Amino acid sequence: MTRKELLDDIAAEYGLTAQWTGRAAPAPRVLAALAKVPREQFVPDADVPYAYENTALPIGYGQTISQPYIVAIMTDLLDLSAASTVLEIGTGSGYQAAILAELAARVFTIEVVPELAARARMTLQRLGYSNVEIRAGDGGLGWPEAAPFDGIIVTAAAPAIPPALVAQLKRGGQMVIPVGEPGDQTLTVVTKTQDGAVRRRGTIPVAFVPFTGRAKLLRQS
Numbered sequence: 221m222t223r224k225e226l227l228d229d230i231a232a233e234y235g236l237t238a239q240w241t242g243r244a245a246p247a248p249r250v251l252a253a254l255a256k257v258p259r260e261q262f263v264p265d266a267d268v269p270y271a272y273e274n275t276a277l278p279i280g281y282g283q284t285i286s287q288p289y290i291v292a293i294m295t296d297l298l299d300l301s302a303a304s305t306v307l308e309i310g311t312g313s314g315y316q317a318a319i320l321a322e323l324a325a326r327v328f329t330i331e332v333v334p335e336l337a338a339r340a341r342m343t344l345q346r347l348g349y350s351n352v353e354i355r356a357g358d359g360g361l362g363w364p365e366a367a368p369f370d371g372i373i374v375t376a377a378a379p380a381i382p383p384a385l386v387a388q389l390k391r392g393g394q395m396v397i398p399v400g401e402p403g404d405q406t407l408t409v410v411t412k413t414q415d416g417a418v419r420r421r422g423t424i425p426v427a428f429v430p431f432t433g434r435a436k437l438l439r440q441s
Contacts, residue, residue, distance in 0.1 A: 221272045221273050221274070222272060223255065223259075223272050225272070226254075226272040226273070226274055226288055227251060227254060227255060229274045229289070230246060230251075230254065230274065230288055230289045230292050231245060231246060231251075233274070233289045234246055234289075234292075234293070237293070237423075237424050240423045240424045241293055241297070241423045241424060242423075243293065243296055243297070246292055246296060247296050249322075249323055250292055250295050250296045250319075250323070251292075252322070253295070253319045253322035253323055254288065254291070254292055254319065256322060257315065257318045257319055257322065258347070259271045259272060259285075259288070259315060260272075261343060261346075261347060262279075262285055262313040262314055262315035262318070262343060263277050263279065263285055263313065264277075264278070264279065264280070272288075274287060274288050274289055275287055276290075279312055279313045279336065280335075280336070281333045281335065281336055282429065283310075283312050283333065283336060283429055284312070284429060285312055285313045285315050286312075286315075286316065286375060286428075290407075290426065291315065291316055291319060293407070293423075293424075294316075294373055294375075294396045294407070295316075295319055295320065295323065295373070297394060297396045297409050297423075298370075298371035298373060298394050298396055299371070299394060300320070300323045300324045300370065300371050301324075301370070302323070302324070302325060303324075303325050304323070304324040304325060304326075304370035304371055305324065305325060305326045305327075305328070305366070305369055305370055306320050306324045306326070306327050306328070306369055306370060306371040306372070306373065307327075307328045307329070307330075307362065307363055307366070307367075307369040307371070307372045307373070307385075307388065308320060308327060308328070308329035308330070308372075308373050308374075308375065309329075309330055309359035309360075309362075309372070309373070309374040309375065309376070309385070309431075310330070310331065310332075310359060310374060310375035310376045310431075311329040311330065311331035311336065311337055311340045311354055312331065312336060312340065312375060313336070313339070313340055313343070314329075314339075314340030314341075314343050314344045314352075314354075316373065316375060317329045317340065317344060317349070317352050317354075318344060318347065318349055318352075320352075320373070321344075321349045321351050321352050324351075324370075324371070325351065326351050326353070326366075327349075327351060327352045327353070328352075328353050328355070328363045328366045328369075329352060329353070329354050329355070330354075330355050330356075330357055330358075330359040330362075330363060331354065331355075331356055331357075331359075332356070332357065332358060332359060332432050333356075334356040337354050337355070337356035338356075340354060341354045353366075359374070359376075359431070360378075360382045360384060360385075360431065361384050362382070362384045362385050362387075362388045363388070364384075364388060367387075367388035367390075368388055368389060368390035368391075368393070369388055369389060369390055369393060370390050370392075370393045371393055371394055371395070371396075372385050372388065372389055372393070372394075372395040372396075372397075373395070373396050373397075374395070374396070374397035374398065374431070375428065376398070376428050376429050376430060376431040376432070377398040377399065377400060377401075377402070377405045377426070377428040377429070377430055377431055378397060378398070378399060378430075378431040379399070379400070379401060379431075380399065381395075381397060381399060381408070381410060381420070385397075386410065386412070386418055389410070389412045390412065391412050391413065391414050391415075391416060392412065392413070392414050393411075393412055394409055394410065394411050395409070395410040395411075395412075396408070396409055396410075397410065398426045398428040399422075402427075402430065403427075405425065405426050405427060405428060406422040406423065406424070406425060406426065407422070407423045407424050407425075407426045408420055408421065408422050408423070409421045409423060
């Protein structure tokens with residue numbers, strides 16, 4: 221599949237899921253970011269021929285680079301502006317961070333696997349993304365010193381929404397996070413209103429690798 225064919229496939233999938241996501245077509249800025257960022261730079265060499273397939277791919281350490289449609293819709297649901305500051309939990313290969321960097325002023329991203337964090341840092345630096353800061357650590361704790369964030373995106377499924385991340389979300393901001401156990405996950409949009417109230421809305425069923433940070437323990441606490 222070519223990059224253009226992938227973008228067409230993503231647009232078609234938007235139409236199929238619009239009744240749940242509320243998005244009938246990709247926002248032009250999101251589509252432009254997907255067209256610009258070279259996904260082949262973020263996948264293992266053996267998977268470069270499949271870089272523009274609309275599917276998740278393994279990146280090692282039990283992690284994956286997300287399906288491009290999922291990257292698109294999660295990014296879209298954040299409603300970022302060029303002035304936004306955004307937090308990503310689960311850097312992985314760095315592909316989602318690159319998409320965010322095309323849309324926002326600053327991107328802070330946390331990866332629990334140090335080797336993946338180091339690899340993503342090198343890739344993003346090589347591609348010239350100077351507005352991305354990467355930290356290896358527990359994403360469930362967020363990045364308090366850089367908060368509050370206009371948007372937060374979580375690329376692993378948590379059993380519940382991490383309170384630390386809600387606390388670091390700016391009033392008027394959105395968090396997009398897969399919530400649930402394996403086999404029963406829902407892509408969820410969390411909105412913090414201007415008066416500080418927190419609202420959540422489920423959208424589509426998804427399948428993500430499990431959150432391995434502090435949020436994993438929430439149901440036991």
